[in-house]
Amino acid sequence: MGRHGGPQPPKRVQKLHGKPWTMQARASRKVRKHLDTQDHVTPHFTWAEFACQDAQKTAVPPDLRANTIRLCWLLEKMRHQLGDVPMSIDSGYRTPERNREVGGAADSRHTHGDAADFFAAQVDGWITQGTAPSRAAVVAIASRIFASGGVGNETSGTLHVDARGWKARFVTWVAAR
Numbered sequence: 001m002g003r004h005g006g007p008q009p010p011k012r013v014q015k016l017h018g019k020p021w022t023m024q025a026r027a028s029r030k031v032r033k034h035l036d037t038q039d040h041v042t043p044h045f046t047w048a049e050f051a052c053q054d055a056q057k058t059a060v061p062p063d064l065r066a067n068t069i070r071l072c073w074l075l076e077k078m079r080h081q082l083g084d085v086p087m088s089i090d091s092g093y094r095t096p097e098r099n100r101e102v103g104g105a106a107d108s109r110h111t112h113g114d115a116a117d118f119f120a121a122q123v124d125g126w127i128t129q130g131t132a133p134s135r136a137a138v139v140a141i142a143s144r145i146f147a148s149g150g151v152g153n154e155t156s157g158t159l160h161v162d163a164r165g166w167k168a169r170f171v172t173w174v175a176a177r
């Protein structure tokens with residue numbers, strides 16, 4: 001408690017902070033305030049890991065931060081349903097320039113700050129460390145949580161999810177390996 005020497009948040013905030021998959025945590029203004037002091041989007045995700053992977057490490061612009069926050073509360077749910085697995089963002093926000101450089105889709109959700117990619121190695125790790133027995137089970141969980149969002153089960157093994165606000169699916173996974 002108070003590990004970083006900062007003021008210790010009230011008990012109720014600590015309790016909600018420890019259950020980030022709940023509506024109560026998501027709706028709490030005190031939890032939000034605490035997260036902001038820590039530079040966290042939500043308890044398990046930081047603003048630093050969402051920054052664009054360009055030379056300048058461009059941060060999520062202020063007008064897109066609400067999108068990233070919306071995404072991360074859903075990621076907290078997904079993380080929990082996978083069995084509280086370790087989860088970190090392999091690719092988050094992209095500037096339009098960066099998106100063009102990496103050959104992203106035109107108007108990719110990554111440029112809106114509400115998308116995250118998880119590479120194959122991480123998805124495999126969730127299966128070995130968590131409660132989902134297979135990639136199909138992981139995708140099923142993502143599809144339920146991102147029911148009104150995007151899920152991309154990509155041939156590269158990358159799993160893309162986004163909180164765009166309407167349902168989009170791109171399933172290009174090839175079973176034969």
Ligand SMILES: [Zn+2]
Binds near residue numbers: 110115117160
């Ligand atoms: Zn993506």
